[in-house]
Amino acid sequence: MKTEMAEVQPVLILAIETSCDETSVAVVKDGCEVLSNIISSQIETHRAFGGVVPEVASRKHVEVMTLVIEQALAEAGVHPQQLTAVAVTQGPGLVGALLVGVVAAKSLALAWNKPLIGTHHIAGHIYANRLVAELKYPNMTLVVSGGHTELVSMEQEGVFRIIGRTRDDAVGEAYDKVARSLGFPYPGGPHVDRLAREAAEAVALPRVWLEPGSYDFSFSGLKSAVLNVVNQSKMKGLEPNVAGIARGFQESVVEVLVEKAIRAVRSTGSRQLLLCGGVAANGGLRAALISRCEAEKIELIIPPPVYCTDNAAMIGAAAYVKWQHSGGTPLDMVADPGFSLEEWSVPVASIE
Template sequence: MTVLGIESSCDETAAAVWSDGSILSNIIASQAIHEQFGGVVPELASRAHHKTIWKTVNQALEEAQVSLDEIDAIAVAQGPGLMGSLLVGLSFAKGLSISQEKPIIGVNHIDAHMYANFIEHEEVYPFLALIVSGGHTRLVHVDKLFSHNVLGKTRDDAAGEAFDKIGKLLNLDYPAGPVIDKLSKKGDPGFHDFPRSMINKGLDFSFSGLKTSVLYYTQEKGDAFVQEHLNDICASVSGAITDVLQVKLKRGVKKTGVKNIMLAGGVSANSMLRDKVGMMAQKMGLNLMIPSSQYCTDNAAMIAVTGALKAREGHYDDLHIKPFARLQES
C-alpha cells in the first residue's frame, strides 16, 4: 500500500508519501506571511495553498521516488480547520483522484495527530492520547483502531492557543509556543505561581484564566520588569500549562487503567511537557509514545499513515466528501 497524504487545514501546505510501513517523504511549505499579523489570516492562507500545493505534492513524489501511477490511494485532511484552506487541499485531492483513477480517503486532522505516533512506534491498543494543539486540547481513550471515547476537552482556550495568546502579550514572535519553550529552558518555573485552572477537578481543561492572569501580572509589573524576567515568566507559564496537562493525563490513566499513553499535536513538542510526562510514565510503568518533532506540528505524514490505516480497514470515500471546519467526533 502506497498512500499520498495531503494536508492544508490551516497555514501549512504539506504532502507526504507512505509506503509499506515507512514514510518516504514529508514536505511542509510554511506560510511566513502570517507572522506580521500575529496569527493566521484565513483568506491569505487559502491563497498561499493555491500557489504551493502542486509544487509541494510534486516535491513529495520526487523525494519518495514514486510516480502518481504507483500511488494506491490519496489521503487528504477533511477537517477540522479553516474552510478555505481545507477546500484547496480537498479539491486538489479530488482532481488527482479523478485524473489518476485513484481512491480518495478523507482524514480527520485530529485523529491523524494521534496516529502519527504509529509512524515510529508499534501500533498498540488500547491507549490514552493527550492531544494538545493550537485549536484543540482533549483526552481521548482509544480501545481499538478508530474507536474513540473523548474523556475530557477544553472548555475555552486550547493549550496551544493559550501559548500563542500569552506570547502576544509578551511581545513574542508568532507562533509563540516554540519561543516560550526555548526561553523557558533558561528560566525558573517557580518564579511566579500562575493559576492552574481545574487541576483538581475532572478531566476537562481551561486555560483562559491563565491568559487573563498573565495580562494583569504584566500590566502590574510593567514592560521593563517583563523584559528583565522574560525567561522566568515564560518558564512559569509553561509550568502552569504543563502541570495541568500532566495531572489530567495521570487522572485519565487511573480512570481507564491503560498501560499505553501518547502525546499528540503541536504542543507535544514542548520540552517541559515531554519531561513531565516522561517521568510520570517511568514511575507508573507506562509505555509512552511521543512523535518526533517533525510529526508533532501539522504535517502530511500523519495524514498519509492514517489514510493507510483506513485503507487497511476498507474505509474509502467518494468524490462527495466535504470539508468540515469544526471537529466531528469519531
C-alpha cells in the first residue's frame, strides 16, 4: 500500500506593530512570504510638533487599528481561522503605543482561539532581512533605527548577542537633531541624506572611534560639533554652509558605522552582514556599505526601504522564528518599553 504524505500546512501569522508612530498589520507566511503589510503612518500629524508626541501616537493607533487589521486580512485573502498565531511587538518602544498593539493582539488571540507571540521590535528589524534573502549563520547585523544603534551577532537562528551599542544618541536621533539645527522639518534624516549627496564639499567634522577595539558608538559629540559650526557662522553674520555641514556630518557617521561593522564581521567570522532599521534607508550609508562589502568580499543584505522603517511584516518574520523554537507567549504578557533583545532570544540548541 502507498502511504500518502500529509500535506504540510503553512504557518500564517498575523502581526501587529505599534511601537512608535506607525500602525501596521501584516500577514506573513512561513516567516518569509509577505501576503499583506498595511502601514498607517502618522508623520503628517507629528510634523507640526517637530517630533513624535507619545500621547498623540497612542490615540492615533486606537483610531485606525480595526481598519488596518481588516485591510491586512482582506489583502492577504486569509480568514482568521486559517491563521496559526497572532504576533505583536511587545517592546521596546513608547509604552502607550505598545499597549494599544498588545491589547489588540490579546483580544484577537482570545476571540479567534489562537496562540499569542510577543515579539521584540529589534529582532523584527533584523529578521526583515529574511523577507528578501536566506540568512546564513553566524552573521552580523548593523542596527540603525531611530532609537537604536547596535552591532548584533547571531551565531545561530534567533540567538542574539549585542557586541556594540551607542552610549548616547542613536544615529537616527542624531540625524533628526542635526536636521533641526539646519532648519529641516521632522523627520529630518532624509533631508540631510539628500543634501549630503548633492553637496560639492564637506565641512570637516570629527570621527568618534572611542577606545581602541571598541564596537560601541557615540554621536552626541558629533551633534555638538555641528551645532558649534552653525553657531560660529551665525555669530560672524554668515549663513551656515548647510550642504557642506550635512555632507560632513553624514561622512563622519557613515565612516564610523561602516568601519566598525566590517571589523565586527571579520572578528566574529560572520558569513553575512545585515543592515536594518529606519536609517538603513539612508542612501549614503547603503552606497558606502555596498562598495566596502564588494571590496572586502562580504555578503551584504539590505532590505528595501518599506521593510527598513517600522512595519508589521518584519514582526511576523521574527515571530515565526520564535514560534518554531519556543512556541507562544502567555496571555498575561505585558508591554515592555525596555525589552531586552538578548533575553528574547530563543533557547540555545544543545550541542551534541
